[in-house]
Amino acid sequence: MQVYRHRLITRIWHWINAIAVLVMIPSGLMIFNAHPRLYWGNYGANFDHAWLKLPQWPGWLTLPSTYDLAGARHWHLAFALVLAFSLLVYLPWSLLNRHLQRDLRIRRAELAPTHLAEDLEAHWQLRFHDPADPKAYNIFQKASYAGVLFILLPLLIFTGLALAPGMWPWLADVFGGRQSARSLHFIAMALLSLFVVVHLTLVILAGPVNEVGSMITGWWKAPKDAEEAA
Amino acid sequence: MITRRGLIVSGGATLLAGCDAWSNSPILLNADEAHRYLQRSITGRAALAREFRPDQRSPRFRTNGTANPNTPEYNALAANGFADWRLQVGGMVQRPLSLSLAQLRSLPQRAQITRHDCVEGWSAIGKWQGPQLEQVLRLAGLRDGARYIVFHCADVFGQRKIPYYESIDLIDAFHPQTILAWSMNDTPLGVGHGAPLRLRVERQLGYKQAKYLMRIEAVASLDGIGRGKGGFWEDIAGYEWYAGI
Numbered sequence: 279m280q281v282y283r284h285r286l287i288t289r290i291w292h293w294i295n296a297i298a299v300l301v302m303i304p305s306g307l308m309i310f311n312a313h314p315r316l317y318w319g320n321y322g323a324n325f326d327h328a329w330l331k332l333p334q335w336p337g338w339l340t341l342p343s344t345y346d347l348a349g350a351r352h353w354h355l356a357f358a359l360v361l362a363f364s365l366l367v368y369l370p371w372s373l374l375n376r377h378l379q380r381d382l383r384i385r386r387a388e389l390a391p392t393h394l395a396e397d398l399e400a401h402w403q404l405r406f407h408d409p410a411d412p413k414a415y416n417i418f419q420k421a422s423y424a425g426v427l428f429i430l431l432p433l434l435i436f437t438g439l440a441l442a443p444g445m446w447p448w449l450a451d452v453f454g455g456r457q458s459a460r461s462l463h464f465i466a467m468a469l470l471s472l473f474v475v476v477h478l479t480l481v482i483l484a485g486p487v488n489e490v491g492s493m494i495t496g497w498w499k500a501p502k503d504a505e506e507a508a
Numbered sequence: 509m510i511t512r513r514g515l516i517v518s519g520g521a522t523l524l525a526g527c528d529a530w531s532n533s534p535i536l537l538n539a540d541e542a543h544r545y546l547q548r549s550i551t552g553r554a555a556l557a558r559e560f561r562p563d564q565r566s567p568r569f570r571t572n573g574t575a576n577p578n579t580p581e582y583n584a585l586a587a588n589g590f591a592d593w594r595l596q597v598g599g600m601v602q603r604p605l606s607l608s609l610a611q612l613r614s615l616p617q618r619a620q621i622t623r624h625d626c627v628e629g630w631s632a633i634g635k636w637q638g639p640q641l642e643q644v645l646r647l648a649g650l651r652d653g654a655r656y657i658v659f660h661c662a663d664v665f666g667q668r669k670i671p672y673y674e675s676i677d678l679i680d681a682f683h684p685q686t687i688l689a690w691s692m693n694d695t696p697l698g699v700g701h702g703a704p705l706r707l708r709v710e711r712q713l714g715y716k717q718a719k720y721l722m723r724i725e726a727v728a729s730l731d732g733i734g735r736g737k738g739g740f741w742e743d744i745a746g747y748e749w750y751a752g753i
Binding site: 315322323326342343346353358359442443446450451456457 | 527528531532533535536537538539540542543544547548550551555556557558560564565566567568569570623625626627628629630631632633710711712713741745746747748750751752753
């Protein structure tokens with residue numbers, strides 16, 4: 279059973295965003311390598327207390343692969359525009375075409391502990407789809423997609439802007455100072471990286487050809503077990 | 509499709525290494541212009557950088573870049589407390605100037621406690637005082653056609669001994685917080701922080717805050733100065749000329 283699951287705007291945004299994230303994280307890690315220490319507050323430098331000190335990220339994780347702060351900034355700042363403006367178009371569009379309300383809205387019943395437990399158990403058994411409505415997102419999908427769309431990506435964008443000395447001065451204050459904004463930028467990046475790893479893992483477990491194919495063509499094949507149950 | 513995804517995930521290193529060559533492509537570099545345009549459009553040209561209270565200053569303000577120019581000329585100037593040092597103001601100006609430290613101190617002063625943001629990611633907060641650059645430029649009188657202010661410094665950098673310089677456009681040159689600082693945290697600038705005079709252009713990153721100022725030049729174009737990209741790090745490493753982000 280073929281189901282039309284992802285609209286064109288969703289597919290376009292997904293891939294633009296995927297490319298942007300694939301550039302932003304490695305180039306951001308290279309920028310981090312220039313000063314791999316994180317602080318809270320307005321200021322923070324070598325003589326100040328760092329809440330996190332990390333070794334430099336290896337070259338296979340960074341863009342460029344060798345130490346090149348200027349090059350990494352070129353990548354990061356160029357794709358920042360791609361990331362931010364594509365989200366700026368996608369979110370209101372998805373509100374207007376009712377994608378957000380229809381597919382991502384979390385209903386009270388879904389948050390009931392028994393339902394969460396059932397869904398978790400189904401995940402462990404690699405059953406990801408509700409047989410009655412196979413194309414609907416389950417609660418963990420909804421929560422993680424909504425978390426990325428409404429929390430992580432906006433947080434990354436605004437904490438990133440807060441780092442810019444030429445940006446609105448109040449923006450850094452919103453996050454508790456520029457170095458706090460830098461720490462939050464890093465934490466949001468770490469959470470987004472975690473999302474990417476889990477997302478890719480689940481795509482593979484759910485059947486990569488069908489899943490990736492549906493994000494390209496829009497058409498998704500409902501799994502057999504779901505089909506039979508339906 | 510599996511192989512493509514496999515490529516992206518497992519062949520990431522190869523992919524990224526292949527991207528290294530594109531790090532200075534014109535498309536990426538144009539983003540710098542886009543950020544400058546967007547920032548100035550949404551924040552306003554005269555928006556002020558955040559100023560802080562005295563108790564919000566960094567306990568210790570680290571030095572960066574050149575810690576001491578240590579050239580014979582600079583050492584001679586430093587030896588008698590910069591009494592013989594003069595700031596030359598020239599280029600496309602009506603009245604070239606040669607200003608002593610005493611003259612700069614007798615101009616109307618601006619003091620500001622601001623955050624210094626290094627391109628590397630760290631920040632330090634300190635108090636800076638000096639005349640606004642605008643005061644000096646008004647004394648000299650810019651000629652028609654001047655579009656940039658170039659700051660020539662006493663320090664020569666790196667193995668190749670290239671003189672440090674920086675440049676800003678007139679929007680930043682006439683910004684109220686753009687000052688020629690001779691004082692830091694209520695004491696005359698130390699050698700590590702750019703004695704006797706440094707630029708503070710508060711809405712840009714640290715490498716724009718040129719230290720050890722010797723000469724200010726008004727120009728119509730940045731071509732022909734250094735390698736033409738408007739500053740030492742811009743020329744040497746490809747940093748953005750507009751460092752507001």
